[in-house]
Amino acid sequence: MTDFNLIPDRRKNSMFTKWTAYPKDILPMWVADMDFPAPRPILETLHKQIEHGVLGYEMPASTLKETVAARMNALYNWKIKPEAVVTVTGIVSGFSVAARVFASPKRGVAIQTPVYNEFHEIKNNVGVPQIDIPFVKKVNGNVLNYEIDWDLLEQRVKKAGIFLLCNPHNPLGIIFSKKELTRMAEICIRHKVVIVSDEIHSELLLSGNQFTPMAKLGREIEKNTITLVSPSKTFNIPGLFCGFAIIPNPELRARFENEVNHLRLHVGSLGLHAANTAFSGKCDAWLKELRKYLTDNRDFVTGYVSEHMPNVRLTIPDATYLAWLDFTQTEIEGSPYEFFLKNAKVAVSEGKIFGKAGAGHIRLNFGTSRELLKRGLDRMNKALHSI
Numbered sequence: 001m002t003d004f005n006l007i008p009d010r011r012k013n014s015m016f017t018k019w020t021a022y023p024k025d026i027l028p029m030w031v032a033d034m035d036f037p038a039p040r041p042i043l044e045t046l047h048k049q050i051e052h053g054v055l056g057y058e059m060p061a062s063t064l065k066e067t068v069a070a071r072m073n074a075l076y077n078w079k080i081k082p083e084a085v086v087t088v089t090g091i092v093s094g095f096s097v098a099a100r101v102f103a104s105p106k107r108g109v110a111i112q113t114p115v116y117n118e119f120h121e122i123k124n125n126v127g128v129p130q131i132d133i134p135f136v137k138k139v140n141g142n143v144l145n146y147e148i149d150w151d152l153l154e155q156r157v158k159k160a161g162i163f164l165l166c167n168p169h170n171p172l173g174i175i176f177s178k179k180e181l182t183r184m185a186e187i188c189i190r191h192k193v194v195i196v197s198d199e200i201h202s203e204l205l206l207s208g209n210q211f212t213p214m215a216k217l218g219r220e221i222e223k224n225t226i227t228l229v230s231p232s233k234t235f236n237i238p239g240l241f242c243g244f245a246i247i248p249n250p251e252l253r254a255r256f257e258n259e260v261n262h263l264r265l266h267v268g269s270l271g272l273h274a275a276n277t278a279f280s281g282k283c284d285a286w287l288k289e290l291r292k293y294l295t296d297n298r299d300f301v302t303g304y305v306s307e308h309m310p311n312v313r314l315t316i317p318d319a320t321y322l323a324w325l326d327f328t329q330t331e332i333e334g335s336p337y338e339f340f341l342k343n344a345k346v347a348v349s350e351g352k353i354f355g356k357a358g359a360g361h362i363r364l365n366f367g368t369s370r371e372l373l374k375r376g377l378d379r380m381n382k383a384l385h386s387i
């Protein structure tokens, strides 16, 4: 049994972004990593590599691709050939490569906003237009739901080279249904738009929810989709930078792989070994416990907000350890991020970085101990009530 209530001091001997970017009196609840140590089998693998003493060059072994293929089969009964797997230095580099290859100044990248801030950087990093497809925000009591405007989606997607999907969605926590995914895919296929499905959060499922990869929904869809997966979020090893692009279509794969090679995007050896152990199944008992803890944390956040912050609205995430809170109906003037940083000494993520509609909202990372989570919420609540 893992006790997720016990977390190490992440400010000690470290350069962790989340814990060192702000002064010591600030409680960080922003960057999307968790405060928990990685599961034992991964740490043992890393120790073994270090004990060897030599940290020379390593190429991704064919066994690693077999491990990824076996995991897709075990999780989703999705049968892919190991050769369909391309190793990438991370998911951000994976979708950046895809944008370089399959988007162009004439046909940009379509994204559903608000969405993960790095999606918004592609236009600058790759130099292709960003095509926003805003969700429709629906309010029910203090619960927020975000829905797809299908006419708008079709209108905008047809101008794109790639449709970059975030599923499960950061920051909204949505797992799209099979019906929604199929409808999105049909639109993309109709307009010859490559689907890039960022599924980095796909194993962080809350309340026993199920997940289906976009590419599993049919052969035609699979042929038109680049799926990005990684053990980094699930097993809390994002600093090791290792991810995978699954591209069953040989033509798309050759073009993608060519660009990866061209850019010399090599993964470090520790990342390769850790990913192999993470996806081997040896850490699945830990993952089961983690999901339970994160589900309880999610429920703690939603319960706390309902009880103490009546004018605050929020999503109920199906997956991830990210909550999306709306302060537009509160007394806060201006950015709630700045308000909480100054008045509560809590650093959350500024809603606007996820898109224009994020103004007045924040993303809160609940991938931490219940004690720290409560401390953060208490401080925010006190600041809110002192206006």
Ligand SMILES: Cc1ncc(COP(=O)(O)O)c(C=O)c1O
Residues within 6 Å of the ligand: 032, 089, 090, 091, 092, 093, 116, 166, 170, 198, 200, 201, 230, 232, 238, 241, 242, 243
């Ligand atoms: C949706 C999404 N994609 C990608 C990443 C980052 O991936 P990587 O660190 O592998 O580049 C994150 C991290 O928060 C994310 O939320």
